Amino acid sequence: MSRKLFQRFWAVAGAVSVRTKILGIVLGSIFLLGSAVTFQARYALGSTLALRLEEQSISIARDLAARAADLILLNDLVGLHDLLNETLANNPNVRYAFIVTPQGQILVHTFQGGFPLPLLNLNTVRFDEHHHTVLLRTDEGFVWDTAVPILDGRIGTARVGLSDASMRAALTTLTAQIFLTILLVSGIGILVAIFLTWVLSRPILDLVAATREIAKGNFSVRVARWADDEIGDLADAFNAMAGELAQMEELRRERETLRRQLLEKVISMQEEERRRIARELHDSTSQNLTSLIVGLRMMEATCQQCPSQTRASDLRAIASRTLEEVHDLSLRLRPRVLDDLGLAAAIERLASEWEKHYRIPVDVAVQLGERLPGEVETALYRIVQEALTNIARHAQAHSVGILLERRGDYVRAIVEDDGIGFEPNTKFGERHLGLVGMRERAELLGGKLVIESAPGRGTSIFIEIPLTPFSSSDEKAEKEEWRV
């Protein structure tokens, strides 16, 4: 039950802003205090006034009884009536006064034009009593009615009724005053609450803003310590955290730069090595194999009909095949055409070789104009090469399209196939490593690589590489966004 109540309370209190909470606390306290004070003050004043009214009714009735005695004895009804009316006029609380004879008849009274007869028997006093006071509920509120015997009741009884109207008026005035005070204090309370909110929420809002800055990657942001309290401690902790983050970010950047440099070096060394091996294969191994073939052909020719002739012929066939394979290998390692004739020719050659080998039609469209920088050509060639290797291995494609075009100060390449496609977010497997290598190559030159694919929908790889000189350690954030 209490848990449910708390939940309901929190559904309301938790949903409002800090400003509203503080306002609620301040106003709530004022109203609670105000209502308690009002209740207490009304109670205390009411009790006192009630007691005083009762005492007053007794003293007025006693006085009236004493002064009425002679007038009753002298049968001075006019004087008696004057006395009653004077009593009424001089005591604003007195609602009525009247004299009852020992026979129970009303001698004189202060009502105009009649008498409320039920009043007569609501209060009686024994002759040996000092007085008798009762409380009457009337249409005008409570009335304290006191009866006092006159001359020990031998000549009658004086009755006086005191209305609580003045008491109620006093209580109403008191309540109104307290209410006014509460309103005034509430006004001040609202101002105080607004100030408090400002004092409390401003550092918190600062922290929120700083947190957003950090989320954006701006680790240099710091917040001011406003006050020496919990929020101040939070600001300190926040600043310490921002410092740590900045250091870590610095470290990460250094590592990234180092990694990139290493990668660049590895790639360039790899290319260099491939180029050297390719040249070696072409220049030395191919020459040697050609010499071998020529030698074998000569051996064939010189020794007709000898048993070694067939053998030489077989060997020559093997050597020729090996030469072809070496030639192929050399081409794959580093096609000379890329260095000699440029990217366009190299891609076309690569595509036709691939088409021939895998019997899948490749549509190549190249518009590059003059030659591109060497590292760009190498990178694009390797990316397209890797893409074609992937297609051959995984895609089960029926056709492949390669587009290469120069657009202003960047080169754009698209490799697409109509194969089985894949889930591009896959983080595992050989293919993933291949894709990462392609992307690394593009990014090392400040470019970007985007893969669009879905199972059964084919695969498209978009590559853009800028042609302006580019320092590889910059523009980290921008590249992050391109990672899919």
Added chain:
Amino acid sequence: MEVTLIRRWCLALLLSVLLGTACSPLPKTEIVGYVDLNALQPLPTPEQKGILPLRVAIAAVISPKGTIESYSPFLKYLETKLNRPIELVQRRTYLEINNLIEHGEVDLAFVCTSAYIQGHDAFGMELLVAPQVNGETTYHSFLIVPAHSKAQSMADLRGKVFAFTDPISLSGRVYPTYLVHQLGATPETFFARTFYTYSHDEAIRAVVNGLADGAAVDSLVYEFALRRDPSLKEKLRIIHKSPAFGIPPVVVSPLIRPQVKMELQSLLLSMAEDPVAQQAFAAIGVDRFVPISDEMYESARQLMESISFSGEP
């Protein structure tokens, strides 16, 4: 959304405050019932009494409250003996009582000596009996002053404040006026100020309280008051005592039926033999009632004539 919630909470708080303030402290006196003070009805006319009461007037020799206290046992006795309700009639002045007697609005009356003389001479007020006090049917006028006063006679009260009892009181007005005349003055010029107390015990109180520097009072009332409150002896001093006058009598209206007069006279005279009546006598300081004739009042009548007393103040 937020504003609605705040409003709802504020409203709830406000309501609780109002509810809290609405309940006033309940009075501790018992509430006996409800009455509509504005539902006014005409008062019922008092029912007619079956038996006509005997109306007894007592002149304000002593104050109305003193009178009812003193005369209650006596009236009770009469009520029992006559088997008839008694209605006590009191008035502020002797003259008012005389008027009632003259018109038969009272049957029996205790009046002052001068009131009797005035009533007898004016409309034939009839003597019934006279009270005997200390074996006497006479009384005096005592000229009293506060105990610390240096006055030794009326002459020393010149330029002082003097309290008269009733305008036609023999001991309270006629005799002191006579004394002033003897000094060749009138009360109006002789005293700085005079006022009426309308009863002898009030005149004594006026002197005791220093309201008056002197007063002339009925010796019977004086003795009676002294018996009731002996401390008065230290507060008052008698500086002059008048010659004896006929005691204030019990009278009847000239309009009373003779049988009733006879019945009342014999009842009052027989009270002396009735042991039950002694308590009533003690309360009014009377030994017994005795027959009396008009001659007893001759000296008083002469005194009144000597100052050309008209009965008007």
